[in-house]
Amino acid sequence: MHNIRIQLAEREGALVRLLSNIERRGFIIESLDKTAAQDGVTAVAACVTPRGDRSLDVLTRQLSRLFDVMDVHTPVPAHMASHAMPPGEPSCRHPQ
């Protein structure tokens, strides 16, 4: 299970876009918290679990490219959070 914190622009659809991305990219949202918006920005904290061996590091980059997302932070040491793969290894295995 991993903690992930996101600063999000308070725009229509931003939250649902964020949450659907987390789920679509292969993570279960175990718990969720959202602050009220301040100066048009809201903070979302989620506890997520990967389905299979999806990488949290890749997820953070997939979320950070969303236009409503201003910052993504994983408050655990990077080497523990990233599911870092040995170079050359496939990072997710497809069912054959």
Add this chain to the structure above:
Amino acid sequence: MTALPAAELDAHSRPLMTGAQAVVRTLEDLGVRRIFGYPGGAIMPVYDALVGSKLEHILVRHEQAASFAADAQARLTGKAGVCLATSGPGATNLLTGIANAYMDSVPMVILTGQVPSSLMGTDAFQEVDVFGMSLPVVKHSMIVRHAEDIPATIREAFEIAEEGRPGPVLVDLPKDTLQANMAFDRAEAAAAPPVTRADADSIEAAMSLIQAARRPVLYMGGGIALGEAVDAVRDFMARTGIPTVATLKAIGCAHPDAQNYLGMLGMHGTRAANLAVQESDVLICCGARFDDRATGKPDQFAPNAKIVHMDLDHAEIGKLRGVDAAIRGDLRDALMRLDTGYLAIESWRTLCRNRKQEFAFSYDAPGSGIYAPGLLKELSETAGDTFIAACDVGQHQMWVAQHCRFAHPENHLTSAGLGAMGYGLPAGIGAALERPDSKVVTITGDGSIMMNIQELATARRYGVPIRILLLDNASLGLVRQWQELFFDQNFSEIDLYDNPDFAEVARSFGVEAFTIHSRDEVPGAIERLLNATGPILAHCLIDPRENVWPLVPPGKSNTEMMED
């Protein structure tokens, strides 16, 4: 609709107009010349404002075709294509085209009408939540709640669609917003965003790996054309002498006669390309994303290679394969800075070149029937450098990838990521309108063309110079091939024996058409197609038993290629 006179100004000398007029005016200001669409209830204010505008509106006969045609135009120009539809079914009919653009990173702006704001969320007539439905397949999306926000929102949609890794952006326009009066602020096109340059350390790390390699391979993807890096990659190939392979989207990036270019990799790739990748010790992935159709079984793909991954989109790096050196940034800039010199890999180069010759396709198929690979090769060679293929999806799509010559990657229009049957005809219309002097050929099958055959009416209405090559095997050929090879010949729902007479169908739309049955008719058919000035369809009857070879079976390594 009663519109305020355009000359009327507010206290700040801003012209007063409706939201719908602001949509049209903004598109004009942003330099849009052509849009593809279909009118309906909620979008009617925009259609009202279109009358007398500078925009050329192409009326398609199904909204999906509007999205595919806009997609093709965008691929050729690098600028966002624009499509327009009403709420509800109009919007849902666009979704396949939006997904197609998303999967292939095509810049597109989609404008949808919506029921009035007060009715949104009430299950009103022709209301669907297209914003919600399209979330997984758009780069971004917005709902405009106030008329005065229209110019800035549409301008932002274009900026997002075109910057960085391109993609589709949807703007949902409630009808009351379109009908409201507003003071118009001109939406100036934004300056191009600065180039994202890869950091020097990552370039150095990659160069060290490449220079130490004994069997390096360059694996090109669609990001090269999107990043306007075709010249840079050709220069890199020439400077290094590195054996090179391409994904479906990267076909045309290398000059087709380049000595060290080995062709497409993956499921229907060439044996030379797949063997080179599998035996490589350093694989330079440039603007590609380790798609399963390219890699085969992922844990057996290039099993001994160190990976250099170059991409503008940092979310692609490490997504499906760990990397040894990551270069995040503009590909053209990064390729020019990879100054490795000519690589001392002569024996490896020779091996790859010899395999390219040894496993080259042959075109001496027995019999007198039309041999589709040979026909396609001859067609593209005869058409020359202005040949643009708008492919549908199926066996013919793979034959085009294998056997046609492309001078530039944008000349190969294909639904690569989504694999959407029905793409070919509307994409060909979009391409031929954009490049009327090129030899635009839609290459389709008897399954695919029926998914958007109504667009023959669009081709006829606008006199679009599109050539349609219909390869008819009276079946869903690629599905039939898989059922033959992987489902014990348990053929299920692939027989299209009762197809209509496609030439008669085309003629009923007012489109010139003819049918050929034998190989000796091919040269004349190609000449007639390429010399046509308006829409024309060549209906070619081919052997239903013909398969696409080679083929890597699903779930297998790319070394396990099946041959005829």
